[in-house]
Amino acid sequence: MTATKNSNGSIVVSEADHLAAKEREIRRTYPRVLKGTIRKETHGAHAGKITVVIKCATKGCGNTRRVATSDLFQVRYCPDCTRNLRNAKRREARADGKPTKKTKAHKAKAQKVKASKSRSPLGDGLPVPTGKARKVRKAPKVQPGDLQPGPIAHAATPEPVTVS
Numbered sequence: 001m002t003a004t005k006n007s008n009g010s011i012v013v014s015e016a017d018h019l020a021a022k023e024r025e026i027r028r029t030y031p032r033v034l035k036g037t038i039r040k041e042t043h044g045a046h047a048g049k050i051t052v053v054i055k056c057a058t059k060g061c062g063n064t065r066r067v068a069t070s071d072l073f074q075v076r077y078c079p080d081c082t083r084n085l086r087n088a089k090r091r092e093a094r095a096d097g098k099p100t101k102k103t104k105a106h107k108a109k110a111q112k113v114k115a116s117k118s119r120s121p122l123g124d125g126l127p128v129p130t131g132k133a134r135k136v137r138k139a140p141k142v143q144p145g146d147l148q149p150g151p152i153a154h155a156a157t158p159e160p161v162t163v164s
């Protein structure tokens with residue numbers, strides 16, 4: 001640590017010392033950060049950020065990776081291992097028959113389209129009275145304490161129930 005005094009007499013810590021101190025602090029939380037690798041990026045993907053080099057968390061991998069300190073909490077592996085792990089997880093999900101994110105989104109979209117198609121062309125937001133829709137309009141089960149529902153045939157726009 002080399003601290004110098006400026007013309008005002010206050011102690012000036014060089015940027016290198018400042019970074020070294022920061023690195024010590026970071027390595028307490030993230031021991032995988034390699035000593036002496038901290039630096040401030042002036043260009044590239046991490047421009048303006050402080051980066052360090054981490055050791056891949058995979059046993060026996062030995063690869064290193066430069067990451068922004070702001071990403072340390074979520075980066076543990078080298079790019080190769082990250083990709084391998086992701087692929088392995090996907091394979092696992094497929095083996096379990098779990099739907100992937102993509103198919104889930106597709107299903108939701110399909111349902112949305114279906115719902116919008118069954119809407120009345122008048123644009124009143126009511127479902128077209130098909131056999132299925134009529135079934136849905138069956139009298140709701142009356143819970144104890146609920147108000148009696150009005151006649152079902154005219155229940156297109158239910159009266160707001162005020163609870164006193």
Ligand SMILES: [Zn+2]
Nearest residue numbers: 056061078081
């Ligand atoms: Zn690795």
